[in-house]
Amino acid sequence: MDKLIRITTVPISLEKLLEGQLNFMSDYFEVTAIAAEKEKLEKYGRDVGIATYWVEMTRAITPLKDLKALFKMYRFLRKEKPLIVHTHTPKAGIIGMTAAKMAKVPLRFHTVAGLPLLETSGNKRKILNKVEKLTYAMATKVYPNSLGLKEIIIKEKFARAEKLKVLGRGSSNGIDTQYFDAAAYSEEFRKKLREELSIPIQDKVCIFVGRLVSEKGINELVNAFERLSKKHSEISLLLVGDYEKELDPLKEETFRKIKNDPKIFTTGFQQDVRPYFAISDILVFPSYREGFPNVVMQAGAMNLPAIVSNINGCNEIINHNINGLIIEVKNEDALKTAMEKLLLNSDLIKKMKNNSREIISSNYNREDFWNILLEEYRNQKAN
The missing domain is CATH 3.40.50.2000 (Glycogen Phosphorylase B;)
Structure with a gap:
C-alpha cells in the first residue's frame, strides 16, 4: 500500500x-x-x-x-x-x-x-x-x-x-451534512440552552463562530451590534471562540464592550458548535480574509443565513439575497445595515433559511x- x-x-x-x-x-x-x-x-x-x-x-x-x-x-x-x-x-x-x-x-x-x-x-x-x-x-x-x-x-x-x-x-x-443538522435539536433543548446562557427567549440572536481576533472583523461586529442594540432591544450577539491576545488582539475598547454589554454573550472555544447554531437566527462573519470558511458552510447546513464579507470563499458559498447577504470588507456601517435588514425581516430570514441547507448539501457534501x-x-x- x-x-x-x-x-x-x-x-x-x-x-x-x-x-x-x-x-x-x-x-x-x-x-x-x-x-x-x-x-x-x-x-x-x-x-x-x-x-x-x-x-x-x-x-x-x-x-x-x-x-x-x-x-x-x-x-x-x-x-x-x-x-x-x-x-x-x-x-x-x-x-x-x-x-x-x-x-x-x-x-x-x-x-x-x-x-x-x-x-x-x-x-x-x-x-x-x-x-x-x-x-x-x-x-x-x-x-x-x-x-x-x-x-x-x-x-x-x-x-x-x-x-x-x-x-x-x-x-x-x-461538510458533514448529517452531523450539522438543525433537526437534531428540539425546541425544548433550544429554550433550555438559551436559559443557561441567559439569552432572552424572545431575542433574535446573531452568532459568530471562530477566533475572536481583529482580522475576523470582531471590532466592527461589536461596534455595529452596539449601535443596533440601542435602536432594537430584542437582539443578542453570541460569540463562540477564544481570544488570541498574542498574534492578532482585539482593540481594548472592544474587549471592554464585550465584557460590559449585557446583550453580548461569550462561550469560549467549543468542541461542538452545533447547539449554538441551533439557538441562533443568523451567522455574522465579517472576516477580512479566508480560504473557504467551514463556519459559513456549517451554519448553512444548520439552516442559518449568513452575513459575510465580500472575500473569496465567503462570496462563493453565499449568494446575495438567496442564502445570505454580502457586504464590503471592514465596513461597520454596511455590517450594521445588513444585520438590521435581516433581524427586522422575518420573511426574508425564513426564505434564506429554506435555501441555506439545500445549497450546502448540493455543493459541499x-x-x-x-x-x-x-x-x-x-x-x-x-x-
Whole structure:
C-alpha cells in the first residue's frame, strides 16, 4: 500500500479542518499525520487510529526552529519514502514541501486555505511573499480551496495557473451534512440552552463562530451590534471562540464592550458548535480574509443565513439575497445595515433559511469531496 503523509502546523487543523478525511484515506493508503504539539498530536492519533510523527513547528517566523524542523522532517521522509506528501497551513507548507523535495517524494501537494500575508505589509510581507512562492515551487500541485483564492495566487504571481487546481466547488474537506443538522435539536433543548446562557427567549440572536481576533472583523461586529442594540432591544450577539491576545488582539475598547454589554454573550472555544447554531437566527462573519470558511458552510447546513464579507470563499458559498447577504470588507456601517435588514425581516430570514441547507448539501457534501480528492490522488499517480 502506498504511503501518504499529511502535514499541518498544529494538530487542531487535523482534528477540525480535515476531520474524518485521514480515516477515509487510510482505506487506500498507509497514512501518517505530522504536526507540532506532541501530546495533542499523539492523542489525535490514538483517537482516530492514525500513525503520527511529531515535528515541532511554530506559526511565527522562527528561522532556527524552522531549520531544525526541516531537517527532522527530511530525515523522516527519506526513511519512509512516501508516494505523497500533502501539506496544509503556511508553516507546514514551506517546511513540508521543502523536506519532501529534498527527500525526492514523487507527489508533493499543498492546499492553500487562506493567505495570512494579505493582511501584512512592509518587510514582513516581502518575506512572506517569498516563502509562499518557494512553497508552491517545491510542490508538484497546489490546491487553492476557493476560486477566488486561485485568482489571487495568479495575480500575485505566486504560481503558474497550470500548477493550480480547485477541487470540486471549493473547500478543504466539505461538510458533514448529517452531523450539522438543525433537526437534531428540539425546541425544548433550544429554550433550555438559551436559559443557561441567559439569552432572552424572545431575542433574535446573531452568532459568530471562530477566533475572536481583529482580522475576523470582531471590532466592527461589536461596534455595529452596539449601535443596533440601542435602536432594537430584542437582539443578542453570541460569540463562540477564544481570544488570541498574542498574534492578532482585539482593540481594548472592544474587549471592554464585550465584557460590559449585557446583550453580548461569550462561550469560549467549543468542541461542538452545533447547539449554538441551533439557538441562533443568523451567522455574522465579517472576516477580512479566508480560504473557504467551514463556519459559513456549517451554519448553512444548520439552516442559518449568513452575513459575510465580500472575500473569496465567503462570496462563493453565499449568494446575495438567496442564502445570505454580502457586504464590503471592514465596513461597520454596511455590517450594521445588513444585520438590521435581516433581524427586522422575518420573511426574508425564513426564505434564506429554506435555501441555506439545500445549497450546502448540493455543493459541499463531505464524502463527495473525499472521493474527489481520492480521484485526484489516483490521477496524479497515473500521470
